[in-house]
Amino acid sequence: LGQWHPRIGTPATALLVQGAIAVTLIIALGSFIDAVLYTAATVYSFYLASTLAIIVLRYKEPQVERPYKTLGYPVTTLVFAGVCLFLIYSAGTYKPWIAAIACGLLLLGVPLWRLSNRLSSRGQTSTPDQPGAH
Numbered sequence: 644l645g646q647w648h649p650r651i652g653t654p655a656t657a658l659l660v661q662g663a664i665a666v667t668l669i670i671a672l673g674s675f676i677d678a679v680l681y682t683a684a685t686v687y688s689f690y691l692a693s694t695l696a697i698i699v700l701r702y703k704e705p706q707v708e709r710p711y712k713t714l715g716y717p718v719t720t721l722v723f724a725g726v727c728l729f730l731i732y733s734a735g736t737y738k739p740w741i742a743a744i745a746c747g748l749l750l751l752g753v754p755l756w757r758l759s760n761r762l763s764s765r766g767q768t769s770t771p772d773q774p775g776a777h
Contacts (some may be wrong), residue, residue: 691727
């Protein structure tokens, strides 16, 4: 899915699959609003994780050059994290069963991710140039 279309310069196959998933969600859940609510808690969870990663990485690796500045850091970053938490909470309390299903599918990804890492590490020998090499 990650291949770029040579003529139009986009990941056309990935966009078609994403569109098919969106239409399937709308049909399965009965409305566009429910499809948005289905994805809201998980999307904001990723936003929250990315936001917290900024804080953690800036704390753990203060010597690393930053190619961009975050205006008002850390206040704006913490405010955004708070908004993400509120939106996750709101999505979960508005339609709990939809949020629970989405959360369950998200959590299902964790063992699949671990399995994928194990399978890919079996086929590779780590060298000092590769990430994760010791």
